[in-house]
Amino acid sequence: MPEIDFVLVEPLYEGNIGFAARVIKNFGFDRLVLINPPAIGDEAIARASHARDVLESARHCTLEEVIAKSSLLVATTGEFGKSICTSLRMPFYTPRELGAMIRDVEGRVSILFGRENYGLSNDEIRQCDIVCTIPASTDYPIVNISHAVGILCYELAALPRGTYRIASRVELDAFYDHIDRFLDTIDHPDFKRDNTMVMMRRIFSRTLLTPREVSTLHGLLRRTEWHLSGEDKTQNK
Amino acid sequence: MPEIDFVLVEPLYEGNIGFAARVIKNFGFDRLVLINPPAIGDEAIARASHARDVLESARHCTLEEVIAKSSLLVATTGEFGKSICTSLRMPFYTPRELGAMIRDVEGRVSILFGRENYGLSNDEIRQCDIVCTIPASTDYPIVNISHAVGILCYELAALPRGTYRIASRVELDAFYDHIDRFLDTIDHPDFKRDNTMVMMRRIFSRTLLTPREVSTLHGLLRRTEWHLSGEDKTQNK
Structure with missing residues (x-):
């Protein structure tokens, strides 16, 4: 399993940062990276709950620093098939496919999550190696950033469910x-x-x-x- | 695919209800059920964002009413393997296993999510047909209720990723x-x-x-x- 950095690119609301820290810890990860975040205050701390350690150890970086340290840079986008003909967004991978792809490699994988209002810019997506899109309803495909982080964490963690013996x-x-x-x-x-x-x-x-x-x-x-x-x-x- | 009701049992915070409505819509569902919720105000509406329709059409029910109308009642719990020997919580299914189990059936499936502070009571779990547990880190397994709803929606929707032609x-x-x-x-x-x-x-x-x-x-x-x-x-x- 690679080191996975969850990178929030210019998040607008501290509450989402707190929630992101929490789901990151829920699934056994601990690497939160923030690019130009707002001030982190009581709301982020409250939402992080028992993941205050993840919130407080978050690294503040520029996109250039993130790029320099990553073997694989993943852009998450909310709208798939938006433009099936551009190599900017196609082919994309689902969170599950991304998990299968990186599970057995070593190195640093950084997963970028865009701003609450307009996601990642085309220029940011262009600088990423691959695109990951959560299959969502075309009626309302924009998943809240902390929920997107949660789904990626859930898929990438693939924690064992444990086994139990069935009758012989x-x-x-x-x-x-x-x-x-x-x-x-x-x-x-x-x-x-x-x-x-x-x-x-x-x-x-x-x-x-x-x-x-x-x-x-x-x-x-x-x-x-x-x-x-x-x-x-x-x-x- | 069955009708799936996402049932929040005595949620404490309206913000989580709003977020739950949003992820439900994100994944193409629309059935939110609330048992003894707090007052729904501006915060829930803000967090629901473009899923205000799901929030406003949420049904307010008692647990008994939910039970009476469901072919399958699913309890979600945050701590798996807590007690591997009781049939109250074992065997449990992961969200993915639950998805595989119900994808091809018809009927009403209600998925219960517990309170933010202490989840579902043993008595409530006892009244459910099956238990679904999100595999999470033993360090901090308690996933925020709206993130738990999001992960269940993501798994149960299993929306097609779309296909693209590879070179011949x-x-x-x-x-x-x-x-x-x-x-x-x-x-x-x-x-x-x-x-x-x-x-x-x-x-x-x-x-x-x-x-x-x-x-x-x-x-x-x-x-x-x-x-x-x-x-x-x-x-x-």
């Missing part, structure tokens, strides 16, 4: 056998049995049961069987 | 032939030629050249050849 074949087969026996208990007709068992398997399989869930379902079947046998005895009296 | 085999082969002839022109050594040509192919292929780009590169080679032949004439005088 043996556990599942025992469970389906239990269902099959249970269907006997409730006199489920033989001629429907195969189709019903396939449906049971389809339903439970797509839920990717955990061992604990299988165990609880067994327990419910057993408890039901126990009650049924009690009722049978009552009826047989 | 014929166009590319003509380009590589041109490079090969050019290497003759500059007396590139024969014994290196095969490896160099493979490298050229590797470099240009991974850029997925467009027809226009191939055409421009041809032009640059031709112009260089033209200059070289001019210099040759000068040298041969």
